[in-house]
Amino acid sequence: MTNASRKFMLSLLAVLPLAAFAQAATPPKPAPKPAPRPKVYTPVAPPSQQWQNQANQQQLINRQNQNAVQEQLRQNNLNQQRNSATNPALRSQLDNADQSQQQQYRARQDNAARQYQDKQATQPASATSRP
DSSP states (O other), X not given: OOHHHXXXXXXXXXXXXXXXXXXXXXXXXXXXXXXXXXXXXXXXXXXXXXXHHHHHHHHHHHHHHHHHHHHHHHHHHHHHHHHHOOOHHHHHHHHHHHHHXXXXXXXXXXXXXXXXXXXXXXXXXXXXXXX
């Protein structure tokens, strides 16, 4: 090996670690941007469907209020009859009638709620997607 080649090899040995150190000292690349969040679309009923839902709900409330008023009137009438009745057999008949009327009232209220739920279930699911 000649002197020139030795100097060349020594210079390479001296320069290579410096080059490797220089590469390591460079700032690291910035972290990649996080993946964008997926957009969530929730179904929103069209305005006509919303209006129909509100109308159906209002019908249910009106029907139940009407049933409640009828029940109050019936109770008041029955209380007056019971208070004026002197015969124990008549009072017993009034009590039995009261129980059956209460059952009918509860059945009317349940029926109104069931009809409302059926309307909600059978209406077309024409909800559109909006962002």
